[in-house]
Amino acid sequence: MATQIPQQNRTLFLALGLLFCAGTGRLSAAEQPSSPDVLFVVIDDLNDWISLLDETAPIQTPNLERLAARGMLFSKAYCVSAACNPSRAAVMTGLRPSTSGVYGNRSDWRAAVPDRKTIMERFRDAGYTVNGAGKIFHHHLNGAFHDDRSFSQFQHMPQQIYPPQKLNNAPKYGSRNTDWGVWPPNEDDAIDTQTVRFCREQLAAQHEKPLFLACGIFKPHSPFFAPARYHKAVESVLTPPRKEDDWQDLPSGALNLMKNKQWFWKGMLRVEDEQPGSWQQFVRSYAACVTFADTQVGRLLDTLDSTPRGRDTIIVLWSDHGFHLGEKNHIEKFALWEKSNHVPFIVVAPGVTRPGTQCERPVDLSVIYPTLLELCGLEPDENCDGHSVVSLLKNPAAEWGRPALMTYQRGNHAVRSNRWRYIRYADGTEELYDHSNDPHEWKNVANDPKWSQIILSHRKWLPVKEAAQVKDLRR
Numbered sequence: 001m002a003t004q005i006p007q008q009n010r011t012l013f014l015a016l017g018l019l020f021c022a023g024t025g026r027l028s029a030a031e032q033p034s035s036p037d038v039l040f041v042v043i044d045d046l047n048d049w050i051s052l053l054d055e056t057a058p059i060q061t062p063n064l065e066r067l068a069a070r071g072m073l074f075s076k077a078y079c080v081s082a083a084c085n086p087s088r089a090a091v092m093t094g095l096r097p098s099t100s101g102v103y104g105n106r107s108d109w110r111a112a113v114p115d116r117k118t119i120m121e122r123f124r125d126a127g128y129t130v131n132g133a134g135k136i137f138h139h140h141l142n143g144a145f146h147d148d149r150s151f152s153q154f155q156h157m158p159q160q161i162y163p164p165q166k167l168n169n170a171p172k173y174g175s176r177n178t179d180w181g182v183w184p185p186n187e188d189d190a191i192d193t194q195t196v197r198f199c200r201e202q203l204a205a206q207h208e209k210p211l212f213l214a215c216g217i218f219k220p221h222s223p224f225f226a227p228a229r230y231h232k233a234v235e236s237v238l239t240p241p242r243k244e245d246d247w248q249d250l251p252s253g254a255l256n257l258m259k260n261k262q263w264f265w266k267g268m269l270r271v272e273d274e275q276p277g278s279w280q281q282f283v284r285s286y287a288a289c290v291t292f293a294d295t296q297v298g299r300l301l302d303t304l305d306s307t308p309r310g311r312d313t314i315i316v317l318w319s320d321h322g323f324h325l326g327e328k329n330h331i332e333k334f335a336l337w338e339k340s341n342h343v344p345f346i347v348v349a350p351g352v353t354r355p356g357t358q359c360e361r362p363v364d365l366s367v368i369y370p371t372l373l374e375l376c377g378l379e380p381d382e383n384c385d386g387h388s389v390v391s392l393l394k395n396p397a398a399e400w401g402r403p404a405l406m407t408y409q410r411g412n413h414a415v416r417s418n419r420w421r422y423i424r425y426a427d428g429t430e431e432l433y434d435h436s437n438d439p440h441e442w443k444n445v446a447n448d449p450k451w452s453q454i455i456l457s458h459r460k461w462l463p464v465k466e467a468a469q470v471k472d473l474r475r
């Protein structure tokens with residue numbers, strides 16, 4: 001158990017830690033910060049078409065940039081899996097799908113790893129108050145994926161309130177969640193407004209123990225609703241680049257995996273046929289939802305800045321995976337391509353990170369669990385699949401020596417190195433993309449013998465063992 005330290009002494013210890021923090025590598029005992037507060041922010045389905053990650057992107061994210069200016073932005077960060085449940089379960093347990101068997105959005109993650117401590121449980125054990133709100137674990141099945149053990153206090157997401165009729169005038173296609181437009185009329189009624197209100201109260205309150213606060217922002221996840229002012233801010237956003245015959249060079253493994261994942265794109269083509277401009281309106285609604293989510297991050301930072309503890313607080317912000325908006329003829333996640341996998345990931349660790357730094361090493365979000373343990377002086381966990389990035393937080397150019405690894409459903413993986421994306425599907429077929437000249441992943445060069453050594457060097461990072469898929473949770 002970590003010793004509980006009064007607030008003023010904790011601040012002093014942190015200041016001393018800042019003085020002694022230098023060089024690279026693991027934190028020495030003298031450098032260990034003393035139970036700093038942690039603000040843990042996860043955003044749902046936020047992709048990389050944002051100014052934080054791409055200065056040419058049309059969607060502006062000034063508050064994410066404001067956060068990144070305080071610490072380190074990882075420019076090549078990737079989800080562990082491109083679906084809510086396996087991604088979040090992996091971050092929170094520190095175990096990849098190939099270890100836990102949690103591959104799907106309905107996989108019963110707690111049944112898969114009943115004795116495994118989540119990152120929140122580790123902080124509770126260390127004497128922290130661990131509070132949270134919003135979407136932390138997957139939200140389907142009325143909160144069935146939530147984990148009571150992980151929190152001292154938790155405010156669940158309120159129920160989605162829908163407009164009386166679908167806003168996109170396409171009632172024939174998709175559910176009420178496949179909808180986009182201006183909603184709700186009153187911003188105070190939006191789910192994330194309520195989540196962030198709770199989190200701001202927590203940040204402003206006095207806590208006897210150190211605080212780990214988890215804030216789960218639900219937008220830009222479907223339904224793609226945002227209040228009117230956010231739509232006004234994105235009226236000039238166009239549809240993203242797309243290559244009509246992009247699928248011609250996809251192998252059988254990709255076609256098999258994507259077979260049942262094309263409903264949104266195919267439905268969009270029909271809606272577009274009946275109501276030209278619908279795809280454009282959808283993309284703008286996604287952009288409006290991103291702007292709304294970015295504003296919620298700003299509200300959190302405003303409160304943090306108004307409290308004496310704020311400047312010493314460790315902040316981690318990530319998105320559970322990316323999202324295709326029509327690129328590669330796909331609207332959704334559930335794929336092993338860059339758009340579904342590339343995510344914003346920011347770490348602010350006072351005394352460890354330097355303001356406004358960027359790290360270009362490829363990392364996946366399995367790093368979060370071991371990194372938070374190390375930053376806060378908790379015992380490391382030998383069973384973690386990920387590796388702490390503290391050495392990179394201190395020096396973004398430090399040796400890293402490993403690529404990012406992504407898994408989507410059993411047997412399908414992507415390996416992302418600095419230059420390449422290599423994908424190997426369950427049937428053994430492969431894709432290879434050269435990001436040095438093909439950022440949209442339009443040309444699959446896996447069959448070009450010139451790159452056979454590149455394929456070998458990426459293949460060696462695939463998981464050796466793949467756990468059987470855990471049973472689905474049904475309620």
Ligand SMILES: [Ca+2]
Binds near residue numbers: 221
């Ligand atoms: Ca998600």
Ligand SMILES: [Ca+2]
Binds near residue numbers: 249250441442444
């Ligand atoms: Ca192609």
